[in-house]
Amino acid sequence: MITNFRILMGATALCASAGIAAAQDVTLTVATVNNGDMIRMQGLTSEFEAANPGIKIEWVVLEENVLREKVTTDIATNGGQYDVMTIGTYEVPIWGRQEWLKPLEMSAEYDVDDLLPTIREALSVDGTLYAAPFYGESAMVMYRTDLMEKAGLEMPDEPTWDFIREAAEKMHDPDNGVYGICLRGKAGWGENMALLTSMANSFGGKWFDMEWVPQFDQKPWQDAITYYVDIMTNFGPPGVSTNGFNENLALFQTGKCGMWYDATVAAGFVTNPNDSTVADKVGFAQAPTAEGGQKANWLWAWTLAIPASSENAEAAQTFIEWATGKGYTELVAEKEGWIAAPPGTRTSLYENPEYTKVAPFAEMTLEAINSANPGSPTVDDVPYVGAQYVAIPEFQGLATTVGQLFSAAVSGQSSAEDALAAAQATATREMSRAGYPK
Template sequence: MRTPSRRRPRAALAVAAGTLLAPLLSGCWAGAGGSGSGGDAINVLMVNNPQMTELRKLTAAHFTRDTGIKVNFTVLPENDVRDKISQDFANQAGQYDVATLSNYEIPIYARNGWLREMDSYVAKDPSYDEPDVLRPLREALTGADGKLYGQPFYGESSFLMYRKDVFAAKGLTMPARPTWRQVAELAAKTDGARPGMRGICLRGLPGWGELTAPLTTVVNTFGGTWFDKDFKARLDSPAFEKATEFYVGLVRRHGESGAAQSGFAECLNNMTQGKTAMWYDATSAAGLLEAEGSPVRGKLGYAPAPVERTASSGWLYTWAWGIQQSSRNPDKAWKFVSWASGKGYERLVGTTSGWANVPAGKRASTYANAEYRASAAAFQDMTRKAIESSRPDDPGVQPRPAPGIQFVGIPEFTDLGTKVSQEISAAIAGRQSVASALRKSQRLAERISEEYEGR
């Protein structure tokens, strides 16, 4: 991924670092409990999504048994884990050897010297088969110096999931390439199709990685952007307002109850429990919905991310492993990373938990595996196409100053994206208008513009 095109003065870089490290300034930080890394142990800090909790269950009986390396896990919700990672890695405190980072953080962390490069490890470990990792993910985890700084645990884009049985009962057909206007019409027609069922689930929970992610893909395809190529804030543009009005209106009219506090996990539960007819979100959700024992297994259809003015709109995202520069056990950390992101781990999950549960979206070999293709037949082909057609450098209708589809690849975006999401979530909750939310958001974004424009 490329860095922003403008060079900023040292003062602006200091502001950026301060924004990224805002959690440090909000109070005293205490390191995680438990034994520290060293000897035959490493500390891993990771997000608490289902694929990661499955990894934790399998580690002792397989990785530790085979290598003798004990892994001490700290597992936290997404917003909390991001705060703790930024604290530890920015300080180079070395409390954690490995952490789950995304394709947003890794280029930034690499530029700041907080991560160990992985090319040297890959070169010594041909069995890891780096060329097997899908190209968009390799590029997304590469620093400005051309070196690899992360390895994906899984990769994802976004698409539309819907209940085929509900659509059939209502005589509805999902278009092969739906527009958002068509989705809104389908949401209205499926709302109340069954007792307690709403037409669609969309994230409304504040957070730059929650509400902001799907909303930004809608903004992109409606013709909007957070910043133009000269870093002028554009949250007050007609296209940005039109997209946000559409998103907020759709979720308020036909979305889940309590939408302002609903994120990925809540929408997953709603879809699993039959409370929603459609859900636009991460492709990685499909493996959970189609897993053995899921009440909706076999009942779902999948369609590309809806569009308006662009040919595609799916995001590109990966939860990946990064090794802290100050790790006291980098070689052991690499052994864990290569195991957790390797082909062998996928086979382990496939044979113990079912192939639909494999943390996929990262390796070409996964999509050539007959067992995986059979188990994930409903969604695997569309997932790979969505990932490979993603355009992080050109996601909209105008040039961008920094890469990113569902985010803007600058350090300040964590703070900006979260604050803007809080305003828009308040509009979803009915506490203010979209126009009011965007006026406040534009002022926040203009502060970033001033830093990058050097005014």
């Protein structure tokens, strides 16, 4: 979702927070996704205003798919609507190479070297940082320990998809409002296709071969989509085709999911007693695998970046340094406890005993992030980078269309076979139009 911040920054405030030369007040418009960590940031902007006199902030919140549409249109047309954009590891290297983003030159106090190496590398082009991570993530399985015990099962640290299905079947109790597993079904390249791309990788699949030929007609994708439709049809919640990250988070927090495979960032929300009714009954495991594939984890960061069209780059960087710096993490911890700290961006967080003692998921999250390999996301060689996406400009539109096909399959509007055939035809046509291989 998008959030627009209008930030009036006075000269005194800018000088104090980032050493910017005296200037007249500046209005910044910032777009951000409305996930829980960003909502928390919205609630803390008064702290930013207090530290920077003369600053006022106005928020506008939009859904995640709309965020991507809006900022992509603005950046591609040089629209200049935003001074700061919330974008991800998919966009940053592509837009950085196109010179659509302004490089970041962080202060020494910001401590760029403290950023996790995998995250920092994903946000850099030729060694230059083009976005600062607000939070980073991989993927893991979150599950109800009480329901797992009741089912007579023990979750392995590295489960297989076969085990996940067995556990989903035994934990499924719809008469009491509990569903065996919750997975993304909402169409979108960053919604259901993040899940399904990583799942296909774990079954040995890939989007394209080395000649950029689409692979949806191959067995790994057939196995992955057939498995997905089966497990969600039999053991998933109602309305799965409308459930994305936020919807599944709400389901899990209210005790309606036996298991949930999704982003590691959710761990802080499902174990926070202020947010979750099952906070003391949550266990964690690494992303699942299937025979012939590899672990279904991914690498992602929601980041703040400055579009080249912004005329307020210095002031924009002031805001970015505040929102993604160590001081902000400490502010969140002070206000809401260390468990609420934005995860997945800084080494110092995972070396902080105050955080690790309240975050039982910390070690597993760090392991998942560090083991993600976007440069080699499948068992076979591929011509692209990306564990849950393909880092080419055409992917955004193509994967959104393919996501709609698979969302229709899981809702029963089409069969898995028909969805795969349509995905293969669509991908073949669009890649040919785009001139691949190039």
